[in-house]
Amino acid sequence: MIRTLTLPSPAKLNLFLHIVGRRPDGYHELQTLFQFLDYGDDITFTLTPDQPGVRLAEPIAGVPDEENLIIRAAKALEARATDHLPGVTISIAKRLPMGGGLGGGSSNAATTLLGLNHLWQLGLSIDELAEMGLTLGADVPVFVRGHAALGEGVGEKLTPVDPPEDWFVVLKPDCDINTGKIFSEQGLTRNTPRITIAPAFEGDASRSRNDCEDVVRKLYPEVNESLEWLTQFGPARLTGTGACIFGRFPTESAARIIWESKPSGITGFVAKGVNISPLHKKLTELK
Template sequence: MTASITLPSPAKLNLFLHIVGRRPDGYHELQTLFQFLDYGDDISLTLTPDQPGIRLATPIPGVSEEDNLIVRAARALAAKASGDLPGVSIAINKRLPLGGGLGGGSSNAATSLIGLNHLWQLGLGLDELAETGLTLGADVPVFVRGHAAFGEGVGEKLTPAFPPEDWFLVLKPACNINTGKIFSEQGLTRNTSRIRIAPAFEGDASRYRNDCEDVVRRLYPEVDQSMEWLKKFGPARLTGTGACIFGRFPTESAARIIWESKPSGIIGFVAKGVNVSPLHQKLTELE
């Protein structure tokens, strides 16, 4: 049995996010296009046969162990095992900002599920892992499945998609956004017309937007100011409920030129959009 493994936990972007209705349980019906970035966290999983249990070697400031999706994912997977499992120590090299709309927590959960399935030799398929992931968060299944996808429902109904693998400049304004607050706002658009599975950005790009963007920009001036700056260089968009915004560029050098001129006080990065998750690329190398 392999004793240790380090796997990528990539970011995602919502290339668009349409809110097409509201369900009786209060959740919103979405249509969105997920694409991964070749940038994210790294998670190291080490088996500890002499120390049973699940331990987080690198706690995340401000996140309790009970709320940490890495720990919750590991416990959910352990509950599916029929026999005793060796203990595991989990460490994370955290690059993705918390509360950025990049899916960091969901990605961490998915990487933990897939990595522990491998280390513990449970033999579970992606369907079962995605089903477990959905109990942790609506975005976890897309990370488990590992392919860019058109998402519907609360984001869990996935159809593989193939958007252009462009370069992105991602900026994180200096604010943290409460997703629940955004989805409960009176002024939020909730009746965007449904579209059929669309090849991303073919035809009129104005058909695609992020329905959370107007509300977020109104409530968070930092996002509004960053958006105004980035829009000087081309279309800019919010991912998820933010706070991160992104602009797309045809080349890495084009994105980096803009990055070099960013306003002070804003953090961010340049990354390539990829349709196969770096996590699944790494797993292919291990097979």
Template sequence: MTFTLPAPAKLNLFLHINGRREDGYHELQTLFQFLDFGDELTFSPRQDGQIVLEPALPDVPAADNLIIRAARLLKARANRPLPGVSMTLIKRLPMGGGLGGGSSDAATALLGLNHFWALNYSLDELAELGLALGADVPVFVRGSAAFGEGIGEKLTAAQPPEDWFVVLKPPCNINTGLIFSQQGLTRDTPRITIAPAFEGDASRYRNDCEDVVCRLYPEVEKSLEWLSKFGPARLTGTGACIFGRFPTESKAQKVWASKPSGITGFVAKGVNQSPLHRKLTELR
């Protein structure tokens, strides 16, 4: 009963901020797409009934870890005795990179344990649980590229082109709360009425956080300027990761090979069906 599931990265192909709500959250419109690259989570049975995650993440207490929180939330929902489980995390996605690593890990925990414990909850039920953990968790639970609205939880399936991406992680960590608190942040981008497929004039779409992030984090601006030499480049989420899209793997790899020293990252293919869901289908 031991199995391993992927926890893929996501990109915000654009991120528009339409307004600020009374509760302090921001109304957004965004286009999510998955990458065929990410973390991995292995599930193994335990005899002592405990939920254990290994290894511990640096500077993240167990009670705050989204994987543990997801497991405990699901167990509480089941409200009956369940077997113990060990979860082993291989962490490849940078923390605080705007790639959704923590949210993806939580979604993989929810779907993996739903299978491990044979709970048979629907995607709707699991997405509702996931929303309590974070606004990005539902898109990972549902597993389809999507046009997101609200705080990112209102999802409409979309089919953006499955291109190749160079993803760079500048040597800094972004404080998301700081970005959304900035007076200079654009908060009045007009809403678009149809889920775009990232076709036509790409200049219509942008990341409204980008200017503020570049002003506060020069490392991001420097990396963005470099990657923009090869085509349009953009911040994902509130960063710090940036991405450039390319039609072929060979073109992406050529750019990757010339990246400046001191910057980490990876090359990956954009996919509209989550690798997590493809793997779960194989397990059934």
């Protein structure tokens, strides 16, 4: 049995995000296009046969263990086991900003589900893990399945797609956005017409926007300023409910030229869009 395993926990972008309706339970019906980035956190799982239970090597600042999706994912798996499992210590090299719209917490949960399913040799299928992931968050299933996808419903109904694998400049304005506040704003567009998969790749801005963007720009001047700056060099967009924004470029060199000229005080990174998750590529290498 492998004792230690380090796996990537990649970021995602919402290449577009349309709100097409509201459900009776108050949640919003979405259409969104998920693509992964070759950039993210790394999570290391170390089995501890002499020390039962699930623990983090170091707590994540501001996130109590009982709310941490890594711990919740590990305990959900633990509850499915029929045999005694060795304990595990989990450490994370955190690169993705919290609350940035990059899916960091959901990605961490998915990496934990897939990583511990492998380490503990539980033999659960991707479908079973995705179903378990949905109980942790609407974005977890796309990370579990590991393929770029058109997401519908609350984001859990996934149709695999292959958008162009371009390069992105991702910027994190200096603000924290409350997702609940954005979705409860009166001015939020909630009736965007549904689209089919093909138009999602046609590049028509009217068909590929983020319906949360106007509200976020009004409430968070830092996001508005960053978008105005990045839009000078081509179309730029909010991912999720933010605060991260991204611009798409055809080559790494083009993206890095823009990155080097960014305003001071803004953090972020340059990364390549990928349709197969780096997590799944790594797990395939282990087979």
